[in-house]
Amino acid sequence: MDVSKLSEDILNNCSKVQKKEFPAGTVITTYMEKRKQICILLSGKADLIRYDLKGNQDIIEQFNQNDIFGEVFHNVNTNNELFVMATKKCEVLIFSYDDLRIKCKQNCGFHTSLISNILELVLNNTISQNTRIEILSKRSIREKLLSYFNILSSKSFSKNIVLPFSLTNLADYLSVDRSAMMREIRNLIDEGFIFKNGNTIKLLY
Amino acid sequence: MDVSKLSEDILNNCSKVQKKEFPAGTVITTYMEKRKQICILLSGKADLIRYDLKGNQDIIEQFNQNDIFGEVFHNVNTNNELFVMATKKCEVLIFSYDDLRIKCKQNCGFHTSLISNILELVLNNTISQNTRIEILSKRSIREKLLSYFNILSSKSFSKNIVLPFSLTNLADYLSVDRSAMMREIRNLIDEGFIFKNGNTIKLLY
DNA sequence: TAAAGTCTGTTGCAATTGCAACAATTGTTA
DNA sequence: TAACAATTGTTGCAATTGCAACAGACTTTA
Numbered sequence: 001m002d003v004s005k006l007s008e009d010i011l012n013n014c015s016k017v018q019k020k021e022f023p024a025g026t027v028i029t030t031y032m033e034k035r036k037q038i039c040i041l042l043s044g045k046a047d048l049i050r051y052d053l054k055g056n057q058d059i060i061e062q063f064n065q066n067d068i069f070g071e072v073f074h075n076v077n078t079n080n081e082l083f084v085m086a087t088k089k090c091e092v093l094i095f096s097y098d099d100l101r102i103k104c105k106q107n108c109g110f111h112t113s114l115i116s117n118i119l120e121l122v123l124n125n126t127i128s129q130n131t132r133i134e135i136l137s138k139r140s141i142r143e144k145l146l147s148y149f150n151i152l153s154s155k156s157f158s159k160n161i162v163l164p165f166s167l168t169n170l171a172d173y174l175s176v177d178r179s180a181m182m183r184e185i186r187n188l189i190d191e192g193f194i195f196k197n198g199n200t201i202k203l204l205y
Numbered sequence: 206m207d208v209s210k211l212s213e214d215i216l217n218n219c220s221k222v223q224k225k226e227f228p229a230g231t232v233i234t235t236y237m238e239k240r241k242q243i244c245i246l247l248s249g250k251a252d253l254i255r256y257d258l259k260g261n262q263d264i265i266e267q268f269n270q271n272d273i274f275g276e277v278f279h280n281v282n283t284n285n286e287l288f289v290m291a292t293k294k295c296e297v298l299i300f301s302y303d304d305l306r307i308k309c310k311q312n313c314g315f316h317t318s319l320i321s322n323i324l325e326l327v328l329n330n331t332i333s334q335n336t337r338i339e340i341l342s343k344r345s346i347r348e349k350l351l352s353y354f355n356i357l358s359s360k361s362f363s364k365n366i367v368l369p370f371s372l373t374n375l376a377d378y379l380s381v382d383r384s385a386m387m388r389e390i391r392n393l394i395d396e397g398f399i400f401k402n403g404n405t406i407k408l409l410y
Numbered sequence: 411t412a413a414a415g416t417c418t419g420t421t422g423c424a425a426t427t428g429c430a431a432c433a434a435t436t437g438t439t440a
Numbered sequence: 441t442a443a444c445a446a447t448t449g450t451t452g453c454a455a456t457t458g459c460a461a462c463a464g465a466c467t468t469t470a
Contacts, residue, residue, distance in 0.1 A: 060339060073331050077359050097328075101321055116306055119324050122331060123302075126278050129334040134265060136341035137380040139428070140456070154282050168417060175342040177458045182419060184456090344458070345426070373447060382428045387449060389426090 016099040022046075022086040029094070031071045031082035036097040038070040040121065044090030050082050059172070062087075068121040072097050136175055141184040144174045149194070149203060159203040166199075208247060208271045208326075221304040227251075227291040234299070236276045236287035241302040243275040245326065249295030255287050264377070273326040277302050341380055346389040349379045354399070354408060364408040371404075 019042075022028050028046055029037060041063050048061040048069065060082070063069055074082060100115060131151060138144045148170075152161040163170060167185075171178035188194045195202040224247075227233050233251055234242060246268050253266040253274065265287070268274055279287060305320060336356060343349045353375075357366040368375060372390075376383035393399045400407040 072328050074335050075332055115320050122327050123277050126331055127280055130279050180457050385427050
């Protein structure tokens with residue numbers, strides 16, 4: 001989907017939707033109960049962060065261009081402070097789920113396509129989530145790695161895959177200790193399952 | 206949302222949507238590339254299943270009343286055979302994502318509300334997924350258990366929680382070995398963090 | 411270009427986990 | 441109600457994992 005086109009349509013047609021800019025390091029939004037905010041990241045990068053009980057910042061999720069986020073996607077309650085912080089300069093569309101639904105009765109043609117575009121973004125998000133859940137469900141680091149590699153491989157129709165992010169971030173994505181993951185990658189290489197050169201991995205099985 | 210009302214609306218208004226029944230043990234659908242099927246489970250229970258390389262049946266996901274599922278939610282390719290099997294007698298609404306979008310231009314009023322209802326179902330699904338991802342991201346069984354208990358507790362506004370499924374299924378949900386989970390529950394009891402009586406757990410912290 | 415920061419790669423060690431196997435209990439069905 | 445199936449509960453043991461710590465390579469910024 002062409003999100004910049006969507007953005008233009010929305011801003012021309014709907015006073016309830018705001019477009020805002022956030023410099024790196026600033027808070028884009030705090031998740032609050034019952035506000036039902038929805039945000040679309042037009043450009044930049046941002047993290048969804050929670051403070052845990054010890055005061056550590058947990059990065060729950062990372063957002064890139066075209067990602068959709070907001071309160072509607074999370075169980076929000078008062079124990080549970082979530083906020084989104086720009087890690088690079090961000091352009092964001094902000095509106096509420098209720099506006100999305102209510103306005104439909106007045107201005108149907110446009111809102112139909114708006115909702116249907118939102119639905120598409122949400123569906124893409126769901127696919128990514130299902131993929132991640134499947135990987136996280138594997139019991140061992142080896143299985144997690146191989147199942148991730150297989151997914152990349154079948155997406156690119158090739159046994160040669162290029163990791164889309166750093167090994168440090170890969171460990172976060174798989175939710176495993178980085179050093180333990182590195183050890184397992186070494187094992188896979190030594191046992192002849194994969195060949196690795198920088199960010200490129202060749203599947204030998 | 207009232208899914209039975211939705212079902213009635215849909216069937217009265219749209220010839221593209223089918224309602225079907227499936228006895229326990231039968232296949233409801235097989236996920237196929239490019240068909241973009243969407244299903245809503247009106248009643249019954251079903252499992253999303255994949256055969257792994259060794260021929261084992263992996264249960265990827267379990268569906269209950271009001272759950273939405275289908276190809277649009279998953280990365281589907283030929284390496285990757287997914288199918289949904291009824292574990293109890295099921296009533297299912299079946300339609301395609303493309304029909305959902307295309308019909309809007311002819312019959313807007315109704316389809317707007319249809320899409321917006323679908324969006325609501327998908328959003329609920331996303332919230333559940335985000336919750337599960339957050340739990341699966343925890344590194345230890347203890348953290349997984351406590352974070353799950355905390356979520357149940359804050360949903361019910363009570364330190365006394367009732368597990369919504371068996372301990373065997375809980376282990377599957379947390380993606381950990383059942384016996385290891387049982388051991389950790391025992392540790393939590395012995396260390397005074399929780400009190401357990403059957404399916405009821407009291408948080409003592 | 412020097413310094414600071416990030417990323418990759420490795421290792422020892424202790425703690426956690428999965429696996430296998432089994433007994434006891436509860437629930438279901440013929 | 442007897443037989444069967446499913447769930448709960450426990451344990452020993454081996455394998456995996458996380459943690460801590462460190463060195464070297466690579467990037468970015470002052």
